[in-house]
Amino acid sequence: MFQGSLVALVTPMADDGAVDSEALAALVEFHVEKGTDAIIAVGTTGESATLDEEEHCRVIREVVGYARGRIPVIAGTGANSTTEAIALTRCAREAGADACLLVTPYYNKPTQEGLYLHHKAVAEAVDIPQILYNVPGRTAVDMLPATVARLAELPNIIGIKDATGELDRYHETRAACGEDFAIYSGDDATAMELMLHGAQGDVSVTANVAPAEMHAMCAAAIAGDRARAEALNAPLAPLHEGLFVEANPIPVKWALHEMGLIGPAIRLPLTPLSEPLREPLRARLREAGLL
Numbered sequence: 001m002f003q004g005s006l007v008a009l010v011t012p013m014a015d016d017g018a019v020d021s022e023a024l025a026a027l028v029e030f031h032v033e034k035g036t037d038a039i040i041a042v043g044t045t046g047e048s049a050t051l052d053e054e055e056h057c058r059v060i061r062e063v064v065g066y067a068r069g070r071i072p073v074i075a076g077t078g079a080n081s082t083t084e085a086i087a088l089t090r091c092a093r094e095a096g097a098d099a100c101l102l103v104t105p106y107y108n109k110p111t112q113e114g115l116y117l118h119h120k121a122v123a124e125a126v127d128i129p130q131i132l133y134n135v136p137g138r139t140a141v142d143m144l145p146a147t148v149a150r151l152a153e154l155p156n157i158i159g160i161k162d163a164t165g166e167l168d169r170y171h172e173t174r175a176a177c178g179e180d181f182a183i184y185s186g187d188d189a190t191a192m193e194l195m196l197h198g199a200q201g202d203v204s205v206t207a208n209v210a211p212a213e214m215h216a217m218c219a220a221a222i223a224g225d226r227a228r229a230e231a232l233n234a235p236l237a238p239l240h241e242g243l244f245v246e247a248n249p250i251p252v253k254w255a256l257h258e259m260g261l262i263g264p265a266i267r268l269p270l271t272p273l274s275e276p277l278r279e280p281l282r283a284r285l286r287e288a289g290l291l
Contacts, residue, residue: 001099001129001158002072003200003222004037005214006184007207008045010249010256011059013265019055021062023262028066030261034211036071037201037218039063040101043076044138045205045249050267053084057091064096078103078133082118089126099129101161101203106139112147123154130156135163135186145169149176158182161203165190170197188240192233195221206239208252209259209290235288242284245277254278255285 012023041063042048060075067073075092077100079085089100136142151157159182182200185191191202207214217232243251254273256262285291
């Protein structure tokens with residue numbers, strides 16, 4: 001259903017901490033113009049952890065409204081409470097989102113059976129295409145391929161965002177779930193290789209600052225054109241690293257502010273990019289032709 005460069009969109013904020021709807025609208029236009037293949041609204045990069053439920057639903061509605069059907073919108077609706085995940089997923093469906101992305105429940109460390117029953121409950125409660133999201137480095141829980149395969153049997157669970165960065169894990173999941181199940185990279189640094197091996201796309205942080213470049217690289221990798229994909233990825237590779245020098249989305253929000261696309265605000269407990277890290281990231285943006 002979706003493939004290519006799927007931007008994990010930041011949520012711009014005003015100086016008073018409120019969501020900056022004007023800047024959000026401008027970001028959506030930016031991605032439409034630059035050829036981004038889909039927008040992920042209110043995922044990890046969109047500071048989902050610091051938006052309350054009303055804000056979360058409102059940002060999804062706004063992104064869908066600004067997109068006006070010109071680009072698919074996938075709403076981040078995961079939570080470590082099954083009830084909350086169902087409520088957010090219902091909000092996304094009512095807002096007109098094309099699909100939902102649901103992170104594994106974090107912090108409470110469910111078993112594999114708990115992961116299965118959580119995602120099954122959301123899938124059965126809300127009739128919308130759903131993409132699983134496994135990011136053990138943040139959640140302290142790892143959804144194993146066997147569990148993914150069980151969930152892939154549910155008709156509206158259509159794929160997974162795998163942020164492990166492990167090629168072996170991709171092949172395990174592909175073998176367990178079949179060719180019709182979508183697998184997306186959640187790790188920009190290894191995304192090209194994953195797509196060259198058959199993944200359908202990259203849920204990308206780098207695409208926030210380099211949308212056209214990421215679209216082109218993803219298209220080449222999905223087409224199996226290794227030489228072109230490597231040539232396009234080479235100038236992006238320093239950004240794949242540089243945008244994670246502190247916890248995401250601290251560096252990417254700073255970079256977008258430096259590019260004049262959003263204000264500097266970020267919500268506590270996240271803080272603006274540390275001063276010593278700014279010039280090195282600024283240099284990487286210049287090298288990539290973004291400043």
